[in-house]
Amino acid sequence: MQINKPTHRWQLNFEGEWPTSVTFLGDSRRVAAGNRAGQIFIWELPETPPTVEPVAEKSKESKRSTPPDLAPIRRLDGHSNSVTHLVSTADGKTLISSSLDRTIRLWDVNATPSGSAEVVLDSQDRVRKARYRSKDEKAAILEAPGIKVETVSAVAELKGHRDWVGSLGFSRDEKRLISGDATSLVIIWEFDALAPHCKELARWTGHPWNWVVAAALSPDGKNALVSEYTYKRDDFDIPAAALKIWNTADGVERLDLLKLQFPKLDVASTTYGAAQVWRKFVAGGLIAADLSPDGTIVAVGQGGETDTGKVHLFDVESGKLVRTVSGHRYGVCDVKFSADGKFVLSSGRDTMVRICLAADGKEVASLGKERGGQFKDWIHSIAISPDQQTVAGADIAGLIHVWQL
């Protein structure tokens, strides 16, 4: 990854329910994104974005230019509740999605379409554009036909979970998947790219009250990082979080990172002061996780609505906290390592993507700008293109942002 002068290349409308997940499909010009209604769309971006003339929404405003929008070409139909994560194979042929509908689905993104549909993904944008227009112009804008997309069905559906599947990870060798649900169940899957299909290899559960809020695999798929958390069940509950490294072959725990961090802390019977230290570290759950490409460093992001969400970096071998980097006001949403392991990218509830050096935690670039009132919108998910020079972000305001680094 080389950071030059980041530019905002595309701003794709994906209105309706919140976009929650995004990934690249094989190269930097093919993007898939899912939302909270369970929809997944695919965009194919041309090499060069068209030039967009700056416009002013109100007559007295100075003209502003926003990056161009483009219609998606395909919709992947099947999920009936929020898509939580999207991962794809390096060749971009297979997309894997997890969902609150308790399933994981595998998609052949190039499959012959099963049908077509007309969709409107810019209804709020239309309302904005229609302001201050004449009645006829307004009607023309609001009632304009939608876009036509091909629809595609999943090639496989994994039904091993019986509750919300909130976590999904894919090993870099593309042989194993990890998924975790709201009953603390973790499943390790063997991925068969040819079928494509997955076979269950191992499963285990954590604390019965906890949910798996983040999961990631080492590059060879042999180690799994699992973050558990439960929101408080009562006013005085201390969040029962766990952050552990497991052996994926047999589901045996290898390292308890939080135990190493707080060796003397007993969550069940602790003092108020110790609980505060714990809360400060865990925040609203370590809800985003990634392993460095060499498998030596773990990155986990503090989620929930917290003061300033940070990313903790742990050494996998010793389990020790290496450093804490980044800082998203109100919490982190996603975290990713660059392919060379030099950078940690994180997104959060401050409408920002921050890029920090893994070596010293220094922030070297930020994408986007803080937007909204006291509480900003969220960049719910980020993706890095295979060539490492493009970053995409799923913005809950109904946008998919694409930045060139």
Add this chain to the structure above:
Amino acid sequence: MRCPSFEHLSRRALLKGTLATGAGGSLINWGSLFNSQVIANEVKKTQKRCILLWMNGGASQFETFDMKPGRPTGGLFRPISTNLAGVQVCELMPKISQCMDKLTVIRSMRTSQVDHPGGIHLMHTGYAQAAGIRFPEIGAVIAKYLGRDGSDLPNFIKIFSHGNTGAGFLGPKYQPFSLNPEGRLPTFSTSSLKPEIESRRNSLRNFVEDIYARRHKAETVRMHREAYEAARRLQNVQSVFKIDNEWEKYRDLYGDSAFGRRCLMARRLIEEGVPFVEVGQSSYDSHADNFVWHRALVPPMEHAWAGLMADLEQRGLLEHTLVVWMGEIGRTPKVNNRSGRDHYVRSWSTALAGCGVKGGVVYGESDKDGVDVKDNPVTEGDFFATIYQALGIDPDTEHYNGVRPIPIAPFGSSVVQDVLV
């Protein structure tokens, strides 16, 4: 006036008690037929009482009883079928879904106070806060009309208390007695002295107070003595508050949670004749992360609630015990940019079960997005009037604050007769 059959002692119990008492010498306490333990127990059973399950912060109607699947306001959870044909509730409530034949759910609450302090006052008293008047909480009213004078246990108990209106103008006699979130007695209620020393100290205090009371006829003197007397009597029933042994037996029924323990405590207190117990669960004020918060809070709550009703029913207490489920507000149809729902009172839900109310009733309806009440709006006054009516207390009963008459349910309130037996 026709009385429901459960208001009477059963013939079997009366005979059993009479025979047992009539057997005479074997009973220690045999002065009166109605002093027999069997009859006393039966009287305790048939006494009307109320448990308020208080969802502090305002549980979301969309994530409990009034789902809007497929609508923009619907949220992330899915509806599940219930044991009531055609009625669905949130998937977070699998146990309550199987108790719907015992519940009256009101999906058309429309109340007037949208903030927490105002809402907590409103939904504890039936009245909006007003300068110069301290309205009594529902627990105080019930303590007054259904409580027993001289009882060892307080008549109005709060476990994990919310709201601080208390007895208001009804006076300190009906003030709530609060247990901590674990359901334990406050430290001040347990004497650290040996019983004989405590007894001597009481005698001395009584002696001094007698002298003082002869010279000062103030009401506060009497109240002070009553408070001490109540505290002293509480020492006789300390065992009621020790639930560890019973908890082991009932953990599965109530669910392994703090709220479950509180509900078990409530059942014990009700069984011992306490007419009103409030059980609180907090943290529903989900302006951010509404869905994950409800995902954490609702399952232990509904497990305990279902367990409580099953336990009450099994003990023959449910038909005499009104279980009220409510918070101070509902939550907005719109999900904000913090994945939260804000305060909302134009259309929300509450539930009733047990004494005096029908089971298997869904009353009122909100519109397709849950923005407004479509049918049969129920105000706070109507709700309180209905509760009082269900408990056999005339909601038009008036108290006087100075010369001002104040009915226990606000003027103009209507009892929702459709939900009452």
